[in-house]
Amino acid sequence: MTVKYLDLKKQYESIKPEIDVAIRQVIDETAFSYGKYAKEFEKNFAVYLNTSHLLGTSSGTSALHLALLGMGINRDDEIITVPNTFIATVEAISHAGAKPVFVDVDPTTYLMDPVKLEDAITPKTKVIIPVHLYGQPADMDEIIKIAKKHNIYVLEDACQAHGAEYKGIKAGSIGDAGVFSFYPGKNLGAYGEGGACATNNSKIAKIIELYRAHGEIQRYYHDVIGYNYRLDGLQGAILNVKLNYIDSWNEKRRKIANLYNEMLKGVGDIVTPYETADRKGVYHIYGIRTGHRDALREYLTNNDVQSAIHYPVPIHLQKAYSYLEYKKNDFPVAENQMETELSLPIYAEMSNKDIEIVVNKIKVFFNIGVK
Numbered sequence: 222m223t224v225k226y227l228d229l230k231k232q233y234e235s236i237k238p239e240i241d242v243a244i245r246q247v248i249d250e251t252a253f254s255y256g257k258y259a260k261e262f263e264k265n266f267a268v269y270l271n272t273s274h275l276l277g278t279s280s281g282t283s284a285l286h287l288a289l290l291g292m293g294i295n296r297d298d299e300i301i302t303v304p305n306t307f308i309a310t311v312e313a314i315s316h317a318g319a320k321p322v323f324v325d326v327d328p329t330t331y332l333m334d335p336v337k338l339e340d341a342i343t344p345k346t347k348v349i350i351p352v353h354l355y356g357q358p359a360d361m362d363e364i365i366k367i368a369k370k371h372n373i374y375v376l377e378d379a380c381q382a383h384g385a386e387y388k389g390i391k392a393g394s395i396g397d398a399g400v401f402s403f404y405p406g407k408n409l410g411a412y413g414e415g416g417a418c419a420t421n422n423s424k425i426a427k428i429i430e431l432y433r434a435h436g437e438i439q440r441y442y443h444d445v446i447g448y449n450y451r452l453d454g455l456q457g458a459i460l461n462v463k464l465n466y467i468d469s470w471n472e473k474r475r476k477i478a479n480l481y482n483e484m485l486k487g488v489g490d491i492v493t494p495y496e497t498a499d500r501k502g503v504y505h506i507y508g509i510r511t512g513h514r515d516a517l518r519e520y521l522t523n524n525d526v527q528s529a530i531h532y533p534v535p536i537h538l539q540k541a542y543s544y545l546e547y548k549k550n551d552f553p554v555a556e557n558q559m560e561t562e563l564s565l566p567i568y569a570e571m572s573n574k575d576i577e578i579v580v581n582k583i584k585v586f587f588n589i590g591v592k
């Protein structure tokens with residue numbers, strides 16, 4: 222039996238009756254486009270995050286784009302983020318017409334390094350986007366301190382960090398705005414695409430609302446050239462059900478991460494993920510690092526254990542961003558992470574037996590496979 226990287230079917234089976242009723246309701250009421258259930262989810266997720274505004278969107282990517290529009294991005298503006306993220310963070314910067322600027326990450330947490338951040342700020346910098354990568358919150362106090370000093374917005378990319386906490390405050394609710402993805406594999410995932418933008422800033426919220434639905438103030442009266450970036454009704458209803466489980470699912474992920482940490486201690490050259498004491502990670506991804514990453518991955522694949530790499534190429538070295546003219550060794554910490562990271566199976570329904578199988582295969586690999 223293969224140990225799956227993620228088993229969404231198991232999650233569905235655990236909440237099937239509630240999900241089926243929720244889907245049926247949307248169909249019976251034909252509440253498909255945005256509508257009652259998407260709005261209900263927006264209200265509930267705002268309460269969960271403790272923010273005054275929560276706008277459901279068609280994806281995390283569109284949420285990022287809308288948030289940048291809400292922050293009044295103009296051509297020639299510079300937006301700072303990290304190179305070790307999913308490309309959507311940077312695509313949104315491009316879609317808003319701005320120039321992406323990268324800063325390297327901290328070598329312990331692999332999150333935005335505030336020291337390097339300060340050096341990258343220019344008079345053109347308008348927004349900083351820290352990414353709560355793998356579900357670990359970035360150093361928000363330091364980042365916000367620097368942003369305030371230079372009068373710059375902070376947009377949290379919390380697309381992998383639903384329910385994560387920084388000093389007891391929910392990730393995505395700390396900066397000027399925070400965005401989430403509800404891509405099916407996320408800790409809080411839809412049954413299709415979805416996203417959201419949270420903010421306590423009414424001005425930003427108003428602009429997002431305007432651009433989200435074709436720039437309409439009144440039906441068929443368009444004040445700006447907008448987008449169709451609304452959250453789908455079916456996804457709203459499904460997310461409403463799943464929101465009730467997110468904390469218990471995250472706790473299970475944290476338990477699995479702790480088990481892995483314990484069991485992988487001293488195995489080969491493995492470095493397990495680092496969690497800062499004042500933060501609560503939600504382990505969307507459990508990424509180990511090893512100098513034998515590719516061989517280990519091949520061994521696990523051949524022995525029925527799925528794994529993944531997040532991500533094989535940092536954004537500054539992607540072909541799509543070659544016009545920025547970054548080169549190898551510009552961001553050595555992020556580059557090293559991308560060469561050594563291996564994501565192990567993790568999801569709330571994963572059994573202890575599966576965890577043991579994964580760890581035992583890794584142990585065998587290091588005993589027999591590496592001299």
Ligand SMILES: Cc1ncc(COP(=O)(O)O)c(C=O)c1O
Nearest residue numbers: 280281282307309310380402404
């Ligand atoms: C860090 C990060 N940013 C942005 C996104 C984009 O979200 P989506 O796939 O919902 O557009 C994702 C998820 O895929 C992500 O992991």
